[in-house]
Amino acid sequence: MTARDLAHIAVFAALTAGLGLLGSFTVAGVVPITLQTLGVMLAGAVLGPWRGSAAMALLILGVALGLPLLAGGRGGLGVFVTPTAGYLVAWLVAPLIIGLIVGKRPVWWRVALGSVVGGIFVVYLFGIPIQAWFTQLTIGETILTSLVFLPGDILKVVVATLVTMGLYRAYPKAFDTSVGTTRPRAAQNH
């Protein structure tokens, strides 16, 4: 791992935390959306599978260390024993799937597909069984209570796609994993 990888991982973890600190907005008056899962989708699409997952692992490590990095200032070991723990586990896997689907250069339909599979399907796949286990409800009942979040998740896929393509136009360097740091070539060979 180069210094650039380390910095990108740390900054993306911080960015996802920042998106959570902003609080949430409400769509159609009922569905609360936190922007934090947008950060999860973007981590995979922008940083790629491995660095994206590492960024989320770092964020989750920070949460375990007791930092209030989750939406609404939540943090500490307590969140790993709440019904939402499964969704946090999914954050480790989601960027991996999204990054693998998006590949090297982002194309809008690949980003959208990746975000649906990684950002919605995988997240629910991990989140719902653990939520059901904690709350002692059946899987079916839990799926019903989770349906309220689906419209927001779909909106986030749209935003993640637009933002990723916009970032690719504005700052393509961010997607290039082959770039080392900006130091001169000569210095690299010691």
Add this chain to the structure above:
Amino acid sequence: MLSLYYPTGSFLHRMPTWLKLVVLGVGSTALIWLPDSYWALLIILAPLLGYVLARLPWRVLGTDLFRLSWLIVFLMITQLIFNEPVQAATVIARLTTIILAAQLFTRATKIQHLINTVEQLAKPLKPLGANPYKIALAVALMLSSIGQIVGFIRQVRDAQRARGVRLAAWSWVVPVLVLSLKHADDVADALVVRGLD
């Protein structure tokens, strides 16, 4: 600094971090076997007693309970729809206790001590290629970047408002990402200058 740590110097604050983690882990796991009963609600008194022993002010306990309240309300609604009241009471008692205990740990443990413990814990991962120092460094970098990024967000939104553009609600995300990733590249350069690669 962004931290939930609240110093009082009580014996819980001075206890070694690893010991606190062990107590928390074993205690939380044991609660899984709590039998269904209304008496289970009494177990919530255990972490509350911990808050008193840690000499944390009532205001801190109030904040933590308030943060928990949304979860308790959410649990009550879903539990009472799908479960018997006794089961609902037990589930709520168990989760409230675990979460409060973990929160107490966070209140009574310095972040630096926890980072040091992480570095220690990550040492066995060394043969697998993990670098405990880099992990601890990444945590520190993440913390220092949060303030920067919140600043970027404010800056971009102010700029867009000043130009009077009415754009989509998320129009600030792309510029903020560009600024953040440029910031990351600057940080990387600074790390290389300091001899890390």
